[in-house]
Amino acid sequence: MISVEQALEKILSYVDVLGEEQSPILGCLGQVLAEDIYSSIDVPPLDNSAMDGYALRPGDTHGASQQSPRFLRVIDTVPAGSISRYEVEPGTAIRIMTGAPIPRGADSVVRFEDTDEAQRKGSSNNEIGILCEATAGLNIRRAGEDITTGSIVLRKGVVIRPSEVGVLASLGRSAVMVIRRPVVAILATGDELVDINQPLPKGKIYDSNTYSVAALVLRYGGIPKILGIALDSEDSLVAGLRQGLEADMLITTGGVSVGDYDVVKDVLVKQGEITFWTVRMKPGKPLAFGTIKGVSREGVARNIPLLGLPGNPVSSMITFELFARPAILKMMGKKNLAKPTVDAVIENPIVNSGGRRILARAIVEKRGGQYFARLTGPQGSGILTSMTLANGLVIVPEDKTEVAAGDMVEVMMLDEVV
Ligand code: AMP
Ligand code: MG
Numbered sequence: 001m002i003s004v005e006q007a008l009e010k011i012l013s014y015v016d017v018l019g020e021e022q023s024p025i026l027g028c029l030g031q032v033l034a035e036d037i038y039s040s041i042d043v044p045p046l047d048n049s050a051m052d053g054y055a056l057r058p059g060d061t062h063g064a065s066q067q068s069p070r071f072l073r074v075i076d077t078v079p080a081g082s083i084s085r086y087e088v089e090p091g092t093a094i095r096i097m098t099g100a101p102i103p104r105g106a107d108s109v110v111r112f113e114d115t116d117e118a119q120r121k122g123s124s125n126n127e128i129g130i131l132c133e134a135t136a137g138l139n140i141r142r143a144g145e146d147i148t149t150g151s152i153v154l155r156k157g158v159v160i161r162p163s164e165v166g167v168l169a170s171l172g173r174s175a176v177m178v179i180r181r182p183v184v185a186i187l188a189t190g191d192e193l194v195d196i197n198q199p200l201p202k203g204k205i206y207d208s209n210t211y212s213v214a215a216l217v218l219r220y221g222g223i224p225k226i227l228g229i230a231l232d233s234e235d236s237l238v239a240g241l242r243q244g245l246e247a248d249m250l251i252t253t254g255g256v257s258v259g260d261y262d263v264v265k266d267v268l269v270k271q272g273e274i275t276f277w278t279v280r281m282k283p284g285k286p287l288a289f290g291t292i293k294g295v296s297r298e299g300v301a302r303n304i305p306l307l308g309l310p311g312n313p314v315s316s317m318i319t320f321e322l323f324a325r326p327a328i329l330k331m332m333g334k335k336n337l338a339k340p341t342v343d344a345v346i347e348n349p350i351v352n353s354g355g356r357r358i359l360a361r362a363i364v365e366k367r368g369g370q371y372f373a374r375l376t377g378p379q380g381s382g383i384l385t386s387m388t389l390a391n392g393l394v395i396v397p398e399d400k401t402e403v404a405a406g407d408m409v410e411v412m413m414l415d416e417v418v
Contacts, residue, residue, distance in 0.1 A: 001280040003398070004322060004357055010275050011289055011323050014305045017333045018248060021180040025168045028160045030221045031178040032333035037154040042144035043170050046101040048080075051139045054115060054128055055106035056093040061134045069116060069129030078103060093128055102140055109139035147171070159334065179333035184217045184324070185244025186210055187227040189237060189255040189264065190311060195229060208384060209253035209316045213309070216320050217251075222328045232261035238271060241306075245294035248331055250304055251324060254311025257286040264288050264308040272303060280398055282356045283315035283381040287323070312381035318359055318393065321414060342392070344371035344411045350403040352396045359412070361390035366417050373411050391415040 002010070020034040049055065056072060064070040072093040078084040080099035088094055088105035096102070096109060112118070116129035147153055153171065154164060160178065168176060193207040194200055207229055214224035225247055230240035232255060244250050255264040256277065265288055268274040274290035281287075288308030296302050307324055309316040326337035344364055352358050362373040376389040392411040396403055403409060 001278045001285070001356075002276055003280050007276060007279045007287065007289070008323055008326060011305065011307065011327050012330055012337075014275075014289075014291060014303075015249065015327045015331050018180050018182060018331045020177050022175050023178050024175050025160075025165050025173065028176065028178045029162070029165065030332075031160050031181065033154055033156055033158050033160060033164070034177040034179050034333070036152055036156050037168065037171070037173065037176065039147045039149055039151055039153050039171050041147075041171065042149050043147035044141055044143060044145065046143050048099055048101050048141050049096045049109045049139060050098065050141050051109055051111040052097050053095075053109045053111040053139060054093040054130065055088060055096045055103050055109050056130065056134065057088060057090060057106060058108045058134045058136050058138070060090060060093075061108075061110070061130050061132070064130045064133050066131050069131050071127055071129050074126050074128050076103070093130075095125075095128075107136050107140070108134040110134050111139060157333070157335075179331075182222045182248035182328055182331040183225050183246070184222045184249045184251055184328065185225040185227050185241075185247035186213050186217070187230055187237070187240045187244065187250065187252045189230045189232060189240075189252055191232045191261070193229045193254075208313050209309070209311065212313065212317050212384070212387075213251055213253060213320055213324075216317065216325070217328065220325050220328045221332050232263055234263050234267055234270070237263050237267050241267070241271075241292060245292070245304065246297055247294075247304065249324070249327060250292060250306040251309060251320075252306065253309045253316045256288045256308040256310055262286075268292065268306060268308070272306065277308070279319075280356045281319075281322075282354060282358050283312060284310055284319040284322070284359075285356065286310050287319050289323075310381075313384040314361070314381040314387055317384075317387055321393075321412075322359075340413050341395075341410050342371045342413060342417075343408055344373040344392075344394075346394060346403055346407050346409045347372055347374040347405055349405050350375075350394065350396050352398075352401055352403075355398055357398050358396035359393040360396065361386045362392050362394045362411060363389060364392040364411055364413065364417050371411070371417070373409060391418060 076086045077095040078100045079097045084103040114132045188207045188210045194204045217224040230236045255262045268290040272292040277288040291303035294304040361376040376386040395410045
């Protein structure tokens, strides 16, 4: 049996960063930028006002105060999006709104609050009293203060987040080159499985793995391709997998333990190559990995990585987080493949008799600056609702036979701390 780290290293050695594609900026959230982005414009394009107020010449405000206002003639009003036809001459001012370009001749903006605008109530709007001295550049946002023409704005390799989407939009970019999302084909195996759109006959169960795994693929940025349910026979499995041979990765669930009907291993051996089929962890010991002969999108023969997740619903989700997630992120060109971990005080004892790494479902809370983890309850790997309670996985190392309540443990976070 190999360790979690050895298994992950093996899997990652079989996947590569995918090619590039052009994507609309809203379609590439979470993807890695595949080009350097330069700006062909200044942002903002012109000097503009940071306040609603009066654009004026600072020299006209010398000695201005509440007690001795300086009165200026108002020659125009300029809203955002317009350019005043007038030039601010000595003794004049232009009423200006936030974002409007600074008129010629003016070099500061005095906000309404520092004028007698409020007292006038629109009565004498061709004159304004300025109640403070203005320095040059006051309340002016300079052209190019955010981005200058010709500068590099975003570098190849960054992950597109909402802020990158916004910056791209501010440059007028509607599409960019990114590393494409991997297509992950998902095949559930088991004679007992029924699709969620069918009635449930006696003796059968609904196929939940297809949907939890597809949701995980989506969550981490991949494109799930649902292949449906294969029966526990080599023929059925091979027929199912055949529908996924253009995918970047194949995921099966079930059929990897040592029962009579566990066929994924056999198919891997016959149709490709098997790299390993057990990992020293709990849950998730039966986990098969290998490659299947397939074809690329361009029709070229190639080996597709196949991850055979265990059938138990909890095991399939946890092994996905540990092994499929990093593979997807690597294919997407990401550098940080690890889930964050926190050190927490464990509130329940855990016994580890099997010499495997335990990943126990837990609820992690922060109280008084300290993380605490308590188990979700029974840890049977068929209890899928426990995953809805958990936001973390307590890690008990292989060589640790027990953890006592109150011990410090490492917790891999699946979701935010509650
Ligand atoms: P297996 O690994 O095929 O022996 O399956 C282990 C357990 O997980 C069995 O109880 C199966 O019924 C259950 N199981 C397997 N596949 C699924 C699935 N797609 N959805 C829900 N339960 C499953
Ligand atoms: Mg099965």
